[in-house]
Amino acid sequence: MPSRYEPLEFEAKWRKRWKAADLFRTREDPHRQKFYGLDFFPYPSGAGLSVGHLRNYIPTDVLCRMKHMQGRNVLHPMGWDAFGLPAENEAIAKKSHPAPMVREYAETYKRQEDLVGISYDWHRELNSSSPEFYRWTQWIFQLLYRKGLAYHGEYPANWCPKDKTVLANEEVEGGLCWRCGTRVEKRMLKQWFFKITAYAQRLLDDLEDLDWPEGIKQMQRNWIGRSEGVEFEWQVSRMELGAPKTEHNENAIVTHTEYMPVDGRSFRVFTTRIDTVYGATFCVLAPEHPLIDSIVPVHRHAEVADYIENAKRMSEQDRLATGRVKTGIFSGAFAKNPFTNEHVPIWIADYVLMGYGTGAIMAVPGHDERDHEFALKNELEIRQVIAPESMTAVELPFESEAGVLVSSGDFSGIACDEAQSRMGEWVESQGIGERKINYRLRDWLISRQRYWGSPIPVIHTEAGEIELVPEAELPVLLPDVDHYEPTETGESPLAAIPEFLNVTDSKGRPARRETDTMGGFACSSWYFLRFADPHNDEKAWDKKKADYWMPVDCYVGGAEHAVMHLLYARFWTKVLYDEGLVSCKEPFAVLRNQGMLLAPTPFREPRSNETIKVGEEGIQITYEEAQSLPEDQVFWRWEKMSKSKGNVVTPDEAVDKYGADALRVYELFEAPFSATIQWSDERVGGAINFLNRVFKLTDDFRENFEPNWRAALRSSSLSESELGLRQATHFAIRKITDDIETFAFNTAVSSLMEFRNSVADFAKHADNDRMESRSVMSEAVETLLLLLAPIAPHTSDEIWESYGFDGFTYQAEWPECDPRFLVKQTVTLVVQVNGKMRASFDAPAGLSPEDAEGIALEHERVLPFLEGKTVRKVIVVPDKIVNIVAN
RNA sequence: GCCCAGGUGGUGGAACGGUAGACACAGGGGACUUAAAAUCCCCCGGGGCAACCCAUGCGGGUUCGAUUCCCGCCCUGGGCACCA
Numbered sequence: 001m002p003s004r005y006e007p008l009e010f011e012a013k014w015r016k017r018w019k020a021a022d023l024f025r026t027r028e029d030p031h032r033q034k035f036y037g038l039d040f041f042p043y044p045s046g047a048g049l050s051v052g053h054l055r056n057y058i059p060t061d062v063l064c065r066m067k068h069m070q071g072r073n074v075l076h077p078m079g080w081d082a083f084g085l086p087a088e089n090e091a092i093a094k095k096s097h098p099a100p101m102v103r104e105y106a107e108t109y110k111r112q113e114d115l116v117g118i119s120y121d122w123h124r125e126l127n128s129s130s131p132e133f134y135r136w137t138q139w140i141f142q143l144l145y146r147k148g149l150a151y152h153g154e155y156p157a158n159w160c161p162k163d164k165t166v167l168a169n170e171e172v173e174g175g176l177c178w179r180c181g182t183r184v185e186k187r188m189l190k191q192w193f194f195k196i197t198a199y200a201q202r203l204l205d206d207l208e209d210l211d212w213p214e215g216i217k218q219m220q221r222n223w224i225g226r227s228e229g230v231e232f233e234w235q236v237s238r239m240e241l242g243a244p245k246t247e248h249n250e251n252a253i254v255t256h257t258e259y260m261p262v263d264g265r266s267f268r269v270f271t272t273r274i275d276t277v278y279g280a281t282f283c284v285l286a287p288e289h290p291l292i293d294s295i296v297p298v299h300r301h302a303e304v305a306d307y308i309e310n311a312k313r314m315s316e317q318d319r320l321a322t323g324r325v326k327t328g329i330f331s332g333a334f335a336k337n338p339f340t341n342e343h344v345p346i347w348i349a350d351y352v353l354m355g356y357g358t359g360a361i362m363a364v365p366g367h368d369e370r371d372h373e374f375a376l377k378n379e380l381e382i383r384q385v386i387a388p389e390s391m392t393a394v395e396l397p398f399e400s401e402a403g404v405l406v407s408s409g410d411f412s413g414i415a416c417d418e419a420q421s422r423m424g425e426w427v428e429s430q431g432i433g434e435r436k437i438n439y440r441l442r443d444w445l446i447s448r449q450r451y452w453g454s455p456i457p458v459i460h461t462e463a464g465e466i467e468l469v470p471e472a473e474l475p476v477l478l479p480d481v482d483h484y485e486p487t488e489t490g491e492s493p494l495a496a497i498p499e500f501l502n503v504t505d506s507k508g509r510p511a512r513r514e515t516d517t518m519g520g521f522a523c524s525s526w527y528f529l530r531f532a533d534p535h536n537d538e539k540a541w542d543k544k545k546a547d548y549w550m551p552v553d554c555y556v557g558g559a560e561h562a563v564m565h566l567l568y569a570r571f572w573t574k575v576l577y578d579e580g581l582v583s584c585k586e587p588f589a590v591l592r593n594q595g596m597l598l599a600p601t602p603f604r605e606p607r608s609n610e611t612i613k614v615g616e617e618g619i620q621i622t623y624e625e626a627q628s629l630p631e632d633q634v635f636w637r638w639e640k641m642s643k644s645k646g647n648v649v650t651p652d653e654a655v656d657k658y659g660a661d662a663l664r665v666y667e668l669f670e671a672p673f674s675a676t677i678q679w680s681d682e683r684v685g686g687a688i689n690f691l692n693r694v695f696k697l698t699d700d701f702r703e704n705f706e707p708n709w710r711a712a713l714r715s716s717s718l719s720e721s722e723l724g725l726r727q728a729t730h731f732a733i734r735k736i737t738d739d740i741e742t743f744a745f746n747t748a749v750s751s752l753m754e755f756r757n758s759v760a761d762f763a764k765h766a767d768n769d770r771m772e773s774r775s776v777m778s779e780a781v782e783t784l785l786l787l788l789a790p791i792a793p794h795t796s797d798e799i800w801e802s803y804g805f806d807g808f809t810y811q812a813e814w815p816e817c818d819p820r821f822l823v824k825q826t827v828t829l830v831v832q833v834n835g836k837m838r839a840s841f842d843a844p845a846g847l848s849p850e851d852a853e854g855i856a857l858e859h860e861r862v863l864p865f866l867e868g869k870t871v872r873k874v875i876v877v878p879d880k881i882v883n884i885v886a887n
Numbered sequence: 888g889c890c891c892a893g894g895u896g897g898u899g900g901a902a903c904g905g906u907a908g909a910c911a912c913a914g915g916g917g918a919c920u921u922a923a924a925a926u927c928c929c930c931c932g933g934g935g936c937a938a939c940c941c942a943u944g945c946g947g948g949u950u951c952g953a954u955u956c957c958c959g960c961c962c963u964g965g966g967c968a969c970c971a
Contacts, residue, residue, distance in 0.1 A: 004925085215891040215966075222890070222967060229971080271971060284971090326969080356970045363971085369888095370969055440970055559965075669911075670899065674892085676964080683899070686912050696926085747901070750910035757910090830906050835952040837906045864938090875951050881905050885951050 002798075003699040005691035007659025011794040015117060023810055024119040026075050028545065035072035036549050037064040038531070038588075040557025040565070041081040041128075041524045044105035046090055047643035049112040051654050051663065051679065052597035058664050059594065059673055059745055060556045061118045065790035066740050068119075069814035075549055076119055077531040079126030080106045083134070084520025085163055085179050088452035092485060098452045099480075102129060112651045116660045117793050119810070124534045128523035133530065134454035135475035136540035137522050140572065142457055142468050149195045149575060150446075152466060156288075157445060159187040164486035166191060168445045168519065171564070189490055192447035192456060192516060196571045200224050200439040203570055212591040213674075219562040225440025229272035230424050231358060232433025234283060234335040236265040236295050237343055259334055259343045267291050267335070270357035270438055273364065274427070275419040278408035279385035280362035281375070283335045283346045284328065287311040288354040292331065295346070300332035304348060311350040326351045326374045337362070338432050339409065339423075349374065357438055383407065386416060444568060446518050449492045451484035453517030460512045461505045476513070492516050524565050525572040528552055528587055540581075547583045555588040558596075566591070592743055595675040597667075598638035599647040638678055649679060661792035662687040668791060669749035690753055691795055694788065697760050698799045701781055704768045705803055709778035712771055721762060722776045723821075728758040729780045730821035736787045737817070745791075752787055759784060783815045831856040832883040833865040849876035856882035 002009050018024065037060050042053070064076040082102040091098035106127065113120060126133055144150040157166040162182035166189060171178045196203075204224050207217045240258035248254075269283065285292060287308045296304045307329040328349025335346050351370060352361050365375030365382040375382050388403040405411050405419050414422065424435040447456060455476040457469040469476055479500045484493050494500050494515040505511040526540075532549040533541040566588070573587040641648045654663045665687035671677045706712060718726065732755035739748035759780045766773050782803075789796040789809035796809045805812070824845050829852055831839040839861035843852065853874045856862060862884070869886040876882050 213891090218891060219966060225970065227970075269971080273971080351969050351971095353970065361971045368971070370971075373969095438970080562966075672900085675900090677899080680899080680912080683912055686899095690911085692925090746899095747910080750901075753910055828906080832905080832952070835905090835950090840906065873951065875905095877905065881952085883905080883951050 002695065004695045005659065005662065005688055005795065007655070007661065007794070010798045011117075011655075011660050014794045014797045015114060017797075018117075018119075018808065018810075019114075021808070023808060024076065024121045025123055026073070026077075026121045028548070029073050030544075030548060032071070032073040034075065034549055034553075035064065035067040036075045036552045037067070037554045038076075038528060038552045038556070039078065040555070040561060041079055041527050042109065043081045043084065043086050043520075044102060044109045045086065046094075046101070046105055047648065048105070048108045049651050050597075050641040050648045051651055051667070052599075052641040054116060054651060054663070055594045055597050055667055055673075055677075056556055056558065057113060057118050058116065058667050059592075059743065060554065062664075062668065062740055062745060062748075062790040063554060063743075065119055065793065065810060066737070066814060068810060069786070069789065069812060071813070075124075075531065076121060077124040077126070077534075078110075078113065078118075078120040078122075079124075079527055079531070080109070080128065081520060081524050081527075082106070082127050082129035083453045083518075083523055085165070085448075085450065085452075087129075088450060088484075089163070089179075091452070097480075097482075099129065102127070115651050115655050116663060119793075124531050126527055126530055126534055128520075128527060129452070131475050131477060132537065133527075134478075134523070136530065137454045137518065137526070138457040138469075138474050138476060139471065139540055140526060140576075141454075141518065141522070142471070142474075143579065144194055144575060145458070145468060147575065147579070149198065150192060151195065152190060152192055154188060154190050155193070155445070156186045157189045157191050158184045159189070159490070160184055163450075164488065164490075165449045166445060166447065168521070168564075169442050171519075187490060191445055192514075192518075193443040194446055194571070196444045196568070197439060197441055199571050199574055200226070200441050201437075202574055203441075203567065206570070206574075206586055210586060210591070211589060213559070213593055216559065216562045216566070216591065216593065220567055223441060223563045223567065225438075227272050227438050227440075229270055229436060229438065230274040230420075230427055230433060231268050231270045231436040231438075232338065232427045233266045233268050234338065234360075234362070236262040236267065236291070236346070237334045237336055238262055238295075238297060238332070239334065239343075257343070259336070261336075262295055262333065265291065265295055267360045268358045268433065269360045269362045270436065271362055273367065273420075274423045275405060275408075275411075275416045276364040276367045276385055277337065277339045277362065277423065278405070278411070279364040279366040279383045280337055280344060281365060281381040281383055282344045282363045284349045284352045284361050284363050284371075284374070285331070285346060286352040286354040286359040287348055287350050289348070289359045291360075292348060295331060295333040297332040300330075304329055304331060307348060326370070326377065328374060328378065330378075338427075338430065345380070347374075347378070355442065356440065444521075444571070446522060447516035448519045449490055450486055450517055451478070451481075451493050453519060454478070454522060455494070456514045456516055456518055458514045459503050459505060460514065462509055462511060467505055467511070478517070521565060521568050525568045526576075528555075528569070529576075529582065543581065543583075546581075550582060551584045551587055551589045554590045554592065556592050556594060559593040593674055595671065595673065595677060596640055597677050597679055599641045599649060599679045600636050601639040601645050601647040602634045602636060604634065641679075654684075658684045658688060659691075659794075661691055661795045665690060665749060665792055668745040670746065672746050673743045690749075690756070691792060693760070694756060694784070694792075694795065695799070697756060697763065698781055698785070698803070701763060701777060702803065704774050704777065705781065706771070706774045706778040707804070709775040709782070712775040713779065716772045716775065718772055718776065721765070722772055725758065725762045725776045725780055727821045727824070728755060728762075729776075729783050730817050730819075732787060733783060733815045733817040734822065737814070740790065749791060752784075752791070755780075755787070756784060785809065786812055786815050827879045829856070829879070830881045831859055831862050832881060833862060834885060834887075835883060838862050838865055845879055847879070849878060852876050852878070852882050856884060 039056055039060050064074050068074045080102065087098045087102050091101050128134065141150060158172050159166055160177040160180065160182055162180045163177060167177060167184060172184050176182065177184055204221060204226055207220060210217065237259040240260055246253055246255050326349060328347045331346045331348050333346045334343040336343055352359065363371040363374065365371040365380060366384045367386055372382065385406060385408050386403040387406045403416055405414050411419050411423060427433045455478055457474055457476045459467050459469060461467060479497055481497060487493055492515040501513050501515060503511050503513050529541050529546055529550065533545040536542060569587050573582060574585060576582045577585050639645055639647060662684055666684040669687060670683060732751055735751045736748045739751060763777065766777060768774055785796050785800050786809060793809065800809050826842050827845045828840050829843050830837055839859045841855060841859065853876055866886055871884055871886045873885040874882065
């Protein structure tokens with residue numbers, strides 16, 4: 001038994017014992033209340049874990065351990081998001097096969113997680129690339145297909161030329177591939193989609209009841225991008241040849257322009273601001289708009305074709321680049337505004353996107369910034385049709401969120417919101433359109449032209465029809481091959497494997513197997529259900545088991561998955577709910593995002609306007625000063641740990657150097673859970689100090705420990721300091737329980753430190769000849785060990801055993817707070833004069849406001865501040881404060 | 888530009904609208920020690936001899952009382968970004 005924190009002497013021993021006792025195995029027990037704590041499904045990379053990853057795993061572990069001690073049946077599993085691009089790319093780079101590679105990497109992750117004492121139940125370990133798992137991923141695919149929620153269609157897909165595969169919209173970040181950063185191109189390809197758009201409204205509505213970070217919910221709302229508006233039709237016309245005609249009447253010359261409808265050609269526009277329709281002075285079609293070919297007059301063909309060709313050549317990123325001047329070209333055709341019967345020019349411009357709404361807009365340069373900019377450049381008419389409520393804003397484009405319609409025919413004088421509904425009704429009554437809700441959300445592109453994913457379990461018949469692979473034949477096994485590099489053609493490498501490709505359809509005719517695989521997000525969209533029943537080879541999961549465990553009570557991971565994984569998983573869960581396969585509408589009741597951990601990172605070339613640190617002491621210099629230093633000067637900045645930056649601290653190193661419990665305490669205590677922290681050896685030292693003090697305290701007291709303190713305390717009369725210790729004990733129980741529950745791990749640790757300090761203070765003056773004294777100390781020490789157990793489990797178990805307790809703290813009962821000890825007999829009342837603290841005095845709790853006021857007004861330290869003043873008012877907050885208002 | 892989250896000592900950070908700086912780290916002083924480590928005790932936002940005064944990014948407001956609530960700015964981090 002070490003008398004100080006010597007992790008090398010005991011931590012490994014406890015991990016071994018936990019394993020031998022199979023301590024963390026979850027057993028089904030329908031009679032106990034469950035707790036499902038889950039960390040995001042990681043892809044085990046070759047770099048292994050860094051101490052940064054532990055900011056995710058340690059807090060979840062603390063919560064799960066506490067829940068277990070509180071008597072909950074805890075499910076705390078871990079698995080490997082093994083399929084997908086990162087694994088495959090890494091395997092290609094290493095010229096190996098992803099399957100054994102991922103298994104090896106997963107072993108490292110597992111070993112490292114065990115090393116810091118994470119209480120995972122490895123009996124439920126999952127690997128999404130194992131046939132036992134992806135069999136059911138395929139099964140869910142087929143379910144979606146049968147429900148009409150999976151379809152195969154041609155689409156200008158995001159194509160990453162480096163990874164040689166298509167990407168989902170969510171996987172394109174600022175026009176770049178989210179994995180490799182290569183500029184994404186558009187390619188027309190036949191792809192598989194999941195119809196997530198059919199669930200857009202429910203995905204939006206059900207966010208309301210989730211206990212998730214507000215920022216993440218907001219990001220999902222933005223991504224779904226609901227907007228209410230009106231979609232309606234505009235007839236295409238052309239200017240009559242020879243027009244305009246002028247005509248003389250009695251007192252003026254009138255110019256008439258004749259327009260001819262283009263035989264029934266029309267297009268629809270979507271607008272959220274139908275109230276501005278009288279200000280629509282032109283229309284714009286996206287360059288890809290299918291109508292363009294048939295409306296452009298012959299004399300403009302060449303010029304228009306040239307513009308469209310240019311627009312197509314430009315990458316998505318260039319097209320969307322901020323600050324870019326909007327380009328466009330007049331089509332030569334006109335469109336008739338159904339409200340005004342005016343003919344306005346139709347332009348073609350790439351600031352209108354084919355993928356949203358109808359790919360065509362009515363442009364209102366008077367009230368829309370983008371249209372305004374375009375109109376100025378191309379000298380198009382700008383009209384004001386909304387008068388703001390206050391007449392202050394008269395600059396273009398007009399602010400028009402709230403106001404009254406002007407120059408809008410019969411609708412003039414009506415307020416914007418009122419006009420929106422009336423004009424919507426008018427459109428519907430004319431039969432030219434309808435009110436409509438649009439979503440920015442697109443269908444989820446799931447197919448990948450890559451090897452390392454679950455095969456899509458369908459075949460294509462000669463007739464071009466799609467058949468599902470019979471359920472009994474699932475899974476469609478991914479063939480084990482030596483060469484699986486992606487191709488240039490947009491075809492999966494599986495297409496080059498005849499044994500895989502060539503099959504027969506249900507009627508025995510030759511057919512072709514689908515060779516695309518599913519993107520990795522398919523696996524992570526349902527793995528949390530498989531943990532409920534991981535070894536079932538009859539079904540994806542037993543409904544009773546899933547109903548027992550779901551939803552996840554606490555889901556913890558990084559904020560970077562705000563839209564992709566978290567949206568897809570919600571979608572699948574809703575589909576499964578509709579099918580009656582699960583009883584929860586939402587998979588993750590509570591979501592928390594941990595903060596990052598940054599490490600000092602050396603670099604050579606400073607960026608302008610960054611704070612530059614030189615040397616170990618971190619002297620800060622300016623960018624200019626940095627320029628004058630020699631070229632090989634090394635600077636430091638804080639960066640996320642990554643292998644390529646060479647700043648990784650591994651759990652192995654940290655555990656070896658400081659110990660697992662010190663590492664745990666450090667990461668929990670350093671800052672709030674969701675805050676970014678900066679790795680500091682010095683501060684890990686602080687955690688070691690704390691654990692040492694716990695050892696010292698318990699070591700000093702061991703001989704005097706009273707195992708039967710409960711009975712002894714039942715009928716004893718305590719001294720003031722003994723009562724004080726019991727109060728500190730029960731206050732600590734309540735505070736630390738609440739803090740862990742609410743993810744305030746940093747204050748949980750600081751409260752634990754305070755509690756330990758109180759116990760140590762008591763011990764200093766304790767009279768160990770008194771039974772009462774030994775008993776309250778025993779209660780405090782035992783409680784301290786239990787409260788410490790989820791946070792520093794090795795230390796707790798080590799001391800626990802030395803005190804003669806059987807078993808592990810994990811199996812012990814979480815201490816219960818006795819509210820009688822939360823009530824203080826004596827309180828400190830603060831006296832303020834005009835809101836400034838001037839004095840304080842101790843008083844029995846529950847002192848009447850009158851008495852408190854009396855004492856305060858007579859207080860010697862208060863009197864000088866009242867001199868020459870009249871007391872106007874006295875505010876008394878019982879047991880807290882007396883504020884005297886005087887002037 | 889829009890949406891989130893923040894801005895508190897030398898540092899990390901605490902604070903149901905009620906004593907700003909808990910708990911720590913670093914630093915300083917002292918005890919023990921031949922010495923060092925460890926441990927223990929004391930000090931530690933700024934100014935002032937003191938009584939006190941100033942201080943939670945800036946400016947207003949609400950309140951008996953504001954780090955906390957409201958309005959307007961400034962800065963930092965993260966996300967989204969021509970979505971009509």
